[in-house]
Every structure is written in structure tokens, then in C-alpha cells.
Amino acid sequence: MKLNLKIMNINNPQFEVGIIGGGPAGSTLASYLSQANISCVVFEREIFPRPHVGESLVPATNRVFKELNFLETMEQAGFPHKYGAAWTAYNNKIYSHNFEGMPPDYAVDIRFDEQKTSESISNYTYHVDRGKFDQMLLEHAEKLGATVYQGVRVTNIQFSENENPKIFTSQDDKTRETSVRLVVDASGRRTILGSQLNLKIKDPVFNQFAIHTWFEGFDRGETEQKDYTFIHFLPISNSWIWQIPISETVTSFGVVTQKEHFSKKKQEREEFFWDCVKTQPKIYDKLKQAKQLRAFKEESDYSYGMKQFCGDGWILVGDAARFVDPIFSSGVSVALNSARFASHDIIRAFQEGNLDQGKFRRKHFEQYESILKRGTKNWYEFISLYYRLNVLFTRFVFDPRHRLDVIKLLSGDVYDQDEPSVLQEMRKIVTEIEQNPNHLLHKLLGNLTANAFNPS
Numbered sequence: 001m002k003l004n005l006k007i008m009n010i011n012n013p014q015f016e017v018g019i020i021g022g023g024p025a026g027s028t029l030a031s032y033l034s035q036a037n038i039s040c041v042v043f044e045r046e047i048f049p050r051p052h053v054g055e056s057l058v059p060a061t062n063r064v065f066k067e068l069n070f071l072e073t074m075e076q077a078g079f080p081h082k083y084g085a086a087w088t089a090y091n092n093k094i095y096s097h098n099f100e101g102m103p104p105d106y107a108v109d110i111r112f113d114e115q116k117t118s119e120s121i122s123n124y125t126y127h128v129d130r131g132k133f134d135q136m137l138l139e140h141a142e143k144l145g146a147t148v149y150q151g152v153r154v155t156n157i158q159f160s161e162n163e164n165p166k167i168f169t170s171q172d173d174k175t176r177e178t179s180v181r182l183v184v185d186a187s188g189r190r191t192i193l194g195s196q197l198n199l200k201i202k203d204p205v206f207n208q209f210a211i212h213t214w215f216e217g218f219d220r221g222e223t224e225q226k227d228y229t230f231i232h233f234l235p236i237s238n239s240w241i242w243q244i245p246i247s248e249t250v251t252s253f254g255v256v257t258q259k260e261h262f263s264k265k266k267q268e269r270e271e272f273f274w275d276c277v278k279t280q281p282k283i284y285d286k287l288k289q290a291k292q293l294r295a296f297k298e299e300s301d302y303s304y305g306m307k308q309f310c311g312d313g314w315i316l317v318g319d320a321a322r323f324v325d326p327i328f329s330s331g332v333s334v335a336l337n338s339a340r341f342a343s344h345d346i347i348r349a350f351q352e353g354n355l356d357q358g359k360f361r362r363k364h365f366e367q368y369e370s371i372l373k374r375g376t377k378n379w380y381e382f383i384s385l386y387y388r389l390n391v392l393f394t395r396f397v398f399d400p401r402h403r404l405d406v407i408k409l410l411s412g413d414v415y416d417q418d419e420p421s422v423l424q425e426m427r428k429i430v431t432e433i434e435q436n437p438n439h440l441l442h443k444l445l446g447n448l449t450a451n452a453f454n455p456s
């Protein structure tokens with residue numbers, strides 16, 4: 001449905017909204033705005049398709065796909081369906097104590113169809129080749145009416161009280177400026193605007209590095225878990241391997257670890273990857289028989305927050321707003337849902353014609369800011385609790401009183417409650433164990449503790 005917009009064209013910008021970055025956050029926002037007949041331009045520095053990390057989705061992405069009439073396109077693309085996820089320990093030792101509710105085996109898994117939530121509208125989600133997925137989503141935005149420039153890098157943004165914000169771009173050494181009413185930073189971990197405005201706060205807790213690549217012919221078996229995302233825990237603290245199906249025959253593998261374990265030398269880092277995989281002998285044997293399809297790629301130093309998510313004339317979405325450890329595959333879902341919530345406030349401001357002399361102010365994004373804070377805080381707390389005592393996560397997944405609530409979180413339904421009761425319960429138990437050195441589980445506490453429940 002097209003909206004009847006009450007735009008006050010005091011300054012007549014070239015576009016109402018200028019979006020930096022055409023990844024999932026940028027193209028989703030561009031799609032919502034275009035559906036509502038709001039002119040927008042997307043500047044993307046790369047030429048798509050380009051590879052990108054972040055291949056395992058959660059069901060909370062489905063609502064966005066549905067609202068953007070994109071579900072059918074996802075189905076036609078043939079991405080593997082993801083019905084669930086599983087976590088394994090490196091051996092039985094972690095879980096071998098007699099703790100009430102603990103399973104005798106060492107793997108824990110969930111299926112999304114156990115919990116039908118308001119956000120997830122299907123019992124599965126997808127694993128995606130991000131090159132293909134991001135391109136499809138960006139083309140969708142263009143089809144809906146967004147102006148998209150690829151190979152155009154945003155270099156700077158200028159704000160002034162008397163004029164519209166200006167976005168400066170560079171392509172083939174040519175610099176251009178574009179005036180817009182609102183600047184959206186969707187530049188991912190490059191955080192163009194957050195860095196320019198000095199908003200970025202490095203996360204004191206999660207300081208991970210990752211090394212990853214694709215393999216052809218890894219035998220994922222024939223059970224119903226064949227197309228699950230797997231997280232395999234390693235004997236090194238806070239370190240794990242992801243296993244994500246990309247197609248029938250291609251599987252993505254990556255090792256995530258703390259900065260201190262990562263060598264400065266590239267070759268040693270590749271050896272490190274293989275040494276980590278060796279700690280899971282069954283996977284190692286199968287992976288050695290598979291063919292590596294791409295060079296190893298590294299991601300570093302990637303957790304941070306921002307002092308604020310929006311201000312006069314600007315707003316941050318997706319990774320440009322916040323990034324937390326990817327253990328629960330939350331990133332693309334946060335990108336899509338943050339864009340969705342941001343679009344609500346932007347469209348409302350136009351609809352109600354309540355811009356301040358044609359300008360967007362921070363107050364126009366109050367709802368966005370509070371919803372995003374709530375969602376990212378819940379994800380952060382869940383992840384922090386997991387690292388602090390991952391055996392507790394296992395216990396909660398197996399406990400019928402908590403299982404569905406945990407699956408709800410894992411599905412990405414994190415925006416509707418200030419602090420879901422299951423997180424309160426987990427936190428209570430962790431606090432008790434922290435305070436009691438004689439507790440059976442005290443020795444299993446992880447070392448990621450700094451300010452973990454109070455992110456900025």
C-alpha cells in the first residue's frame with residue numbers, strides 16, 4: 001500500500017533518505033521505504049555479488065521477507081532450509097557431572113517447529129550464500145523503486161543546521177555530493193557514521209577473531225540434522241567451530257576464538273584452524289577428505305556498541321549500530337529487524353507530517369531506539385550467560401519448563417519483552433553459582449565476565 005505522505009519540502013533534498021551500504025540492513029530499509037513511496041538512494045561500495053560472512057539465519061527474518069514479498073524469491077533461490085541448530089562439546093567431560101536435568105550424551109539440539117512464535121512465521125529458516133542473498137535483496141529494493149549505486153563509496157557525511165545533510169561519495173576518483181533529509185548508516189562493521197561521530201565503544205567482553213572458508217563434499221550425514229547449523233565447542237576457552245550448509249554439497253566452516261589465541265602470522269593462523277578442527281576427530285577426518293573451495297578469510301576484533309543509535313538527521317541500522325558475538329546466528333536477523341523498526345518511525349514521521357521544519361530529529365526515532373536497545377540487550381545477555389556457563393544453556397534446553405522460551409530466543413524473538421523471564425532465571429542461577437565457590441558448577445564458570453549484564 002502506498003502512503004499519502006505529508007512531506008514538507010522546505011529544503012528539497014535530492015532524496016528523502018540516503019542509505020550507506022547495500023547489505024541486508026540497507027537493502028531491507030530501502031525496500032520498506034520504497035514500498036511506502038519514500039524516495040531513497042543506496043550507496044554500496046562493492047559490486048555485487050561479493051562474499052560475506054554470516055550465512056546462518058534465524059526464523060525472525062521470515063516476517064521481514066513476508067512483509068517485503070520476498071519469501072517466494074527465497075524459496076526459488078533454493079537455499080537449504082534450516083530446521084534447527086545443534087551444539088556439541090569437544091568431549092563428554094564438560095557435561096559428565098551428575099547435574100539434575102543433564103543428558104548423558106554431549107550434544108544439544110533444537111528444532112524451530114517446537115515453538116511457533118509471533119515473529120517466526122514458518123517452522124524453518126535458511127542458510128544462505130551471502131553473495132547471492134545480498135544481491136537478491138538489493139535487487140529487490142531496486143525493483144521496489146530505490147535508487148541503487150554499486151561501486152560507490154561513501155567518504156564523509158556533512159550535517160549543518162541550515163541545510164540538508166550531505167553524503168559525499170567517491171567513484172573512480174570522482175567525488176560527488178548528494179543531499180538527503182535523513183542519513184541511514186547501514187555500512188556494517190565499517191561503521192562509517194558511528195566512527196565519524198565518535199560514537200563507537202569497544203566491547204570489553206567479546207574480543208573474538210574468526211577464520212573461515214567453504215568446503216565441497218564434507219559428509220554431513222543423512223539424519224534430519226544434516227542441514228542444521230552446528231556449533232562445535234573446542235577445548236580452548238570461549239572457542240568454537242561453525243558448520244553451516246551452503247548447498248547440497250558445500251559447507252561453510254569457521255573457527256571463532258579469543259584474540260589472545262590468534263597468531264599474527266597468516267600461515268600459523270591456517271594451522272590454527274586445522275589444529276582446532278583436529279580436536280573434533282570425526283569432523284577433522286571428514287573435512288580432510290573434502291575440497292577447500294576458497295582461500296581462508298579472517299574477521300577480527302568485531303564486538304562493539306554505540307553511544308546512541310540515532311540523532312538529528314541520522315540513524316544507525318544493522319551492524320552499523322551494534323555487533324555482538326555470532327554464536328546464535330543473530331546478525332542478519334538484527335540487520336533485517338532493525339531496518340524494519342527504523343522504517344516504522346521514518347514512515348510515521350512522514351505520514352504525520354511532524355518533521356521539525358523539514359528535518360528529522362532524534363525524537364522521531366524514540367520507538368526505534370527503545371526497541372533496538374531492548375532487542376540487542378536481550379541478545380547480548382543471552383550470549384553473555386551462555387559463555388559464562390554454557391552447561392546452563394544445555395540444562396535449560398533439556399528442561400521442559402524452559403525449552404520453548406530458549407527456542408523463542410534462538411528464533412530471534414527478542415524485541416517484545418524488556419527481559420524475558422528465562423533470562424532472569426538463568427541470570428539468577430549464574431549469580432548463585434558465582435557467589436558459591438563450593439557449588440558443583442563453580443569450576444565450570446567461563447572467564448567472560450566484565451560488565452556482561454550491563455552493555456552500554
Ligand SMILES: Cc1cc2nc3c(=O)[nH]c(=O)nc-3n(C[C@H](O)[C@H](O)[C@H](O)COP(=O)(O)OP(=O)(O)OC[C@H]3O[C@@H](n4cnc5c(N)ncnc54)[C@H](O)[C@@H]3O)c2cc1C
Binds near residue numbers: 025210317329332
Ligand atoms: C565471524 C562472524 C560470523 C557470523 N555469523 C553469522 C551467522 O551465522 N548468522 C548471522 O545472521 N550473522 C552472522 N554474522 C553477522 C553478520 O555477518 C552481520 O550481522 C550482517 O552481515 C549485518 O548486515 P548489515 O547489512 O548490517 O552489514 P553488512 O552485511 O556488513 O553490509 C554492509 C554493507 O555496507 C557496505 N559499505 C561499507 N562501507 C561503505 C561505504 N563507505 N560506502 C558504501 N558502502 C559501504 C559494505 O560493502 C557492505 O556491503 C557473523 C559475523 C561474523 C564476524
